[in-house]
Amino acid sequence: MTDSDFPALASPFSIRDVELRNRLVFQPHFTALAHIDGMPSEDLEAYHVERARGGAGLIVDGSMAVMEEGKMSRRFLAIYDPRAVEPYQAMTTRVHELGAKIFGQLTHGGHTSLEHPPNVMWAPTQMPEPSSNFTTKAMDESDIRRTVAGFRQSGANLIAAGFDGVEVKIAHDGLLRSFASPFFNRRTDRYGGSFENRMRLPLECLSAIRETIGEDRPLGVRLCLHEYTPFGYDLDYGLRMAESLEGSGLVDYFNCDAGSFSSFWMEIPPAAIPQGHFRPLNQALKQASDLPVVAFGRLKQPDLAEHMIATGEADLIGMARQLIADPETPNKLLSGRAEEIRACIGCNDACLHQVVQEKGVRCVQNPAAGRERFLGERLLVPTAEPRNVVIVGGGPSGMKVAEIAARRGHHVTLLEREDVLGGQARLAARQPLHEEFAEVTAYLEGALERLGVDVWLNVEGDAEQLLELDADVLVVATGSQPNLPAERSPEHDPDAGAIARERGLQAVTPIPGLELDHVLSADEVLRGTHSPSGRVVVVDGNGHWEAAGTAEFLADAGCEVEVLTHRPMVGHDLEATNFALFVQRAGEKGISFSAFTEVRAVEPDGVRAVQTLTGAERFISAEAVVPVYPRRSRDDIYFDLFDKLDGREGVRLERLGDAAAPRLVQSVLSEAHVFAAEI
């Protein structure tokens, strides 16, 4: 593999006088890494510098508010404030030193907010965004003048801060789209009523920016081409907006976008939306416009990206989440190391789910995301004293420890009792529309191979044998198991955890009947060792995919599925875009939900449940029951080793991942990274 594998992506491209070294664009997005007053932080600087170092051609820093009232969150960047210029200068200087260019994206939050409760939200016409409970303020001419001035001042600040260009957001959230939208804009003054009037405010803002930044600086628009709502506009209208913007002569490029707050799963689509789903939108705009087009929407496959550039579907490839997951994507792609790319899994659990809570951006696949200053991969220090690291368990935790320890030069041996690596991640990937979850282990498997980690599959042994391996560091990452009774029939998965239970360190779900033969664990269902049919009751006791995705898996297999949960909703803790699409699919698949429902006992032909609000009991017949309660650790080997070592010096014993405490993979991978970075 050589450079020429992706010649189109590797080729330079110019927007006005700004030459980009390649076709890869880090798309603007909310990072919540700014200080609470909206000033750029060192974390934000490190975040973008990492992507510049990773080879991105263009970085577009997003979520920059043009006025105080335009902030959708306290952590939106206050670019309207001249105090932001100086800290930004440091960032743009470093980005430039690393060969990338950087634009700033200006927006006014308008009728959309991430605050709970929101501050006053500005709009063309007073009404709630249909997804919100709060009514907006209809802007008067004075508000409009201040808004235009805010765009002008913010554009000037961007240039003073060293940004190479300006992008204006007329996209899935914010004020300017609402002005352009026939649904949101019902005004009868010169800012509404006709298409031309609805486009007036966006064009006035662009014009104000152009006046202040001059003719040479690129000015682009992130344009929502399709709102994907029953009441909103579609592609034809989106293209009409593009025609108007292009015809103004103010715009140098388009960055494609879709969705709205009322269809937020299309703004930042999770893995359930196919990769490349929005290509027809990109193509339509590219065909309709003479301006350069940045393509968007779950683009992560190098071959697809190359194809899109080579065949003229787009001029630039926008990636946000892929470059969060692996900042080195461009460098790897363009230097013959595409196979080393750590792919985004489209989970939205750590990026989107975090920032909408005003927490700094994170990534399941990349523990360093948003924490580049502390965990960036270039900070991994080669060890001065290579140690013999033995890891028991080849799930995500054990594999991540192995990867990072091996990268630092330790001698790593990884032992796995099954004949494949991956642990629970492999099972999770079997849930419907979760195939991309397998990228978690696919990346790690490839990394372990490249690093020469000594992997032993199908090995299981006792503590004495493990101690004979003369490990300096012994990591127990043996994972977890569904929290069902140990006394199940031998045809079910064997139990581990007896030592902990004997010592009072582990409790089992105290529901009678969980030991019965027709009680199946989610693991058994997903692994395919047990395939129930007929009526199945799934108990969602943890609120995440383990129950929700297993219910879907069973429905796809032809079962009639009812999901019980003690909480107000099944899948209560799922990230919002995932949740929205899950409940849509559940409806289509005929999965029924019973909320506020707790299981009292499992009986041979069903479950006895209680409605927690009323206390009413009911019997639900079922041929199989799949209870999903918070899991418990498989930690026997840890306690065995702990006892045998008895404080022996020279051996560090550590319990990591689910073996320490069962939880989501994001936490597990982060813990493993931090641990292995320090040994």
Added chain:
Amino acid sequence: MRLCVCVKEVPSSLVSLRLDPDSRRLVRGKGRLNAPDVHALEEALRLRDEAGDGEVVLVSMAPEHAVDALRHGLAMGADRASLIADPALAGSDLVVTARVLAAALERERPDLILFGWESSDSGGAMLWAAVGERLGLPVLSRVWELRTDDGTVWGRRQMEYGFDVVQAALPCAVAISGAINAPRHPSLKGLVASKRTEVDRLSVADLGLAPSDVGETGARTRVLGLRRPPEREHGTMIEDDEHAAEQLIEHLIERGVL
């Protein structure tokens, strides 16, 4: 009976093979035992265990990092391992590899030499023949059933239209078909034991060979250049405006496909 199994460390299937444009050689990092060789090892272990005595020896020519791959073979149950790791060997071709392995095998004087059918990286499927020729031994290839009995070896060989039943006197070289067995997995006990087993290191000099016999100087083949296959042109895209099928048929007729 002494059974020698020639094994190769190959890059994992998860890692794309790369050629270094300067040295024109395959870039090799740490790898795994070549899967067909593991079938050969399993067969050797079975013959030893059925006989109740004997010794299985792994022989490999590879960089030093192959020692971990050899430990996997030891953990499966091999008794010893010899690794011929010498910087002078870099750039060796099939001819040199056969020369080196033959020299190492002459020291062992095995009754039976087993090979995997081919390596997963270069796929030459010739080494066993070259080694057998150098040692002047009979060679049975593509064997998918194997027995030894009183100084002879008997094998069923898979052919295009059926099976050959072949027999040869020991010592003999045998190339094993991948379909012959399901290799055992190493145990943790085996892993522990493998860590305790010293892998013998042999240099070119130990084998009585001169530096000029090996590496690029000893090689009888040269890689003159590397070239990528020509790029395939982008296909013709037919947009479906409700006449796509007719356009496709026209397209195929024009090109004489239909």
